[in-house]
Amino acid sequence: MASVTVAGIDCGTNSIRLKVARVDEHGMEEIVPRTLRVIRLGQDVDQTHRFADEALERAYAAAGEFAEILREHPVDGIRFVATSATRDAENREQFEDAMERILGVRPEVIPGTEEADLSFLGATSVVERDLEAPYVVIDLGGGSTELVLGGDGVTAPKTEVQGAFSMNIGSVRMTERHLHTDPPTDDEIAEAVADIDEHIDEAFRVVPAGKARTIIGVSGTVTTMTALTMGLKEYDHRLVDGVRVPFPDAFAVNDRFLRMPREERREYRTIHPGRIDVVGGGALVWSRVLARIGEAAKADHGVAIDSFVASEHGLLDGIVLDYGRRLLTAR
Template sequence: MSWHSGFRTEPPKYRPVAVVDIGSNSVRLVVYDGLRRSPSPIFNEKVLCGLGKGVAITGRLNETAITRALQSLRRFRTLVQQIGVKQVFAVATAAAREAENGEEFIDKAEKALGAGIRVLTGKEEARFAALGVLAGTPEADGVAGDLGGGSLELIDIKDGKLLDGVTLPIGPLRLIDLSGANIDRAQTIVDEYLSKTPVLKKLKGRTFYAVGGAWRNLARVHMAQMDYPLHVLHHYQMDRKQARSISELMSHLTAASLKDVKDMSKARVDTLPYGAMILDRLMHFGEAKNVVISVYGVREGLLYSKLPRKKMSSDALLSSCWDFARRYARSPAHELELCDWTDQIFSKKGLAETEEQKRLRYAACLLADIGWRAHPDYRAERSLGMISQAAFVGIDHPGRVFLALTIFFRYDGEAMSEDMTRLLDDKHVERAHLLSSLFRLAYILSAAMPGLLPRIGIKIEAKALVLTLPEKLKDLMGERVEKRLSELAFEMGLTPKVAIK
């Protein structure tokens, strides 16, 4: 049975679902295009209400924050009705969980939102954050950390499983209250907690997966500092030295100075230094190998937990690429045939490839026709932009650029920015050229329609690249096919050959 058996070729149905996240710092509504393996956000709005401000001192949510939060929730209720959302999943975290008047606030909030609100325990918050990391980075091996305004959740992840976890009361808003807005005193508090946290002992030499707005902003600043060519936060990496360097720098800047920093949210100037300091101390105590940013967190983990087990175990990247094919390709069924057709070149008697290379080849096949509606002169650039900037997960940045480059070449693109290709080595660029040549041959044979490729053979035989056509399809041969076959054979160092059987 084929790996894509059971794939449905009609466009994905529009069944929006919403998650409302009532955190210590922000109240957010995210509407996704459906309860699917790789959901895409179609609407995203947050309001920095600051519910957690003062809770560490007074024990209560302040009235101004409550008023802002309830007003936002009433707006969210109207928006989800307008969008046509049938399912709303609403959760509240540390501030509502710990405040004396938290239960009273939740009662009012449920009336404002018109939906039930689940107040997460610390363990539940850590679990959903870690599930979010796994949903976006299935191969995750390390410790996931979710930094909210009032707390920090840490949980060990290994072999797709969630292990030990802990919730620590050291979110930026709480630290500002407890330290009297003194970063040095805040660090003393953080060090006291982290030095006694067993899960950090399991982080040494592994990856720290950073979840939360403060750390995303920190990564955005680091990207600008490094003149990084790909402005995609998910799976952005910093090694331990880089993470400590940018964290130390940002933790010592004043709010006034941070307002002048390009590429940083001005709404986070008060809390970012504390988030940066916490990351630095995590690197100090945990001795992580590197930091990987995850844009998936509690909200995505919550949706992921609602999926049937079969969907949970499906490949996040291939699911996203298949959705693209179903929306944009002339014939999604043809793209599945392309996956199988290219298998012939990479069979046991053909070219060698790793499992990850095979996975990326399948992803490239699914994306190979997404630019067809554009003007021919712009198909390469359009596809390059769509793929490099898509909300894909389950792929690192070099892999993302490889896919974009493959389809760029498939449309005969030649002048791709060298800045982006610096994320790839020469072997990946050569493979992108090879796959693109293979795709061009397939499309000139099939006209992007299903039914022909399964009847056409292509294989490596001795030192020849042999294209085999049945007698009934021999008229498909022509100058264009001969040219494409010769180009592909030349790249492979083989002699082109055509067999009619």
């Protein structure tokens, strides 16, 4: 059976990830599982519209580590995708030039709509068959949050995107924009909620999220908050992947960590050290998106969605699958 070995790199606002896999017509097989480094590339980009020098240095250091891995695992091709922070940075060419020197591949700054499509591809590539369609996939990043609705399995395939929108809200952006006090004040939280809801209103004008029957959440914020809801003492992706979480449990934990001082968050080994200061902002976005989709679903078909499914598969998986399939088609 024909196959290709490809690497995917996903560089977001808060973290950069690498995955190497063998792709064939049936899917993909990991060769190098996801490698993640928290680099906070989007540090202050919301205010300055430029990458900070120290953020670039963190990104270059991570890229050097990835280059070593790729030297040990030759591939047929690499696709390097950059998202929200890079879309906003005026000095992104400096970043792109340096990354190309280090890794031999130039980052592609993709639009939010393509990011949404790839996240949906990755999330639905391993979805359980008993989940009710249509699925809405939410990819909550540091700088943006993608909302993607798929087909119902009757008039359109379950894995076919029916609507997608990228909102400029995320864990880093909301923290830097609104949550300045540690812990945040009620006024700061209220300002953030108003901002988040305004973006959700805009998204709902494009994506009929109320048609969804199943919510699938991807990204570090979602999986971290899921692990905390589960009471895990250490993060374990095998336990988190595919778990269903009731809304009341998620809301309670999200609110608790939003209002928790950062030093207290540091006591939880479940949270990656690079997320300590922004995980509360991400939790707030996550709660609002869940609540609003639940309300929209009840208004649309009379049945409220009251839980979500957490997934370890999202944008990075979509990058690898999509790129591998295109290489196979070109052969």
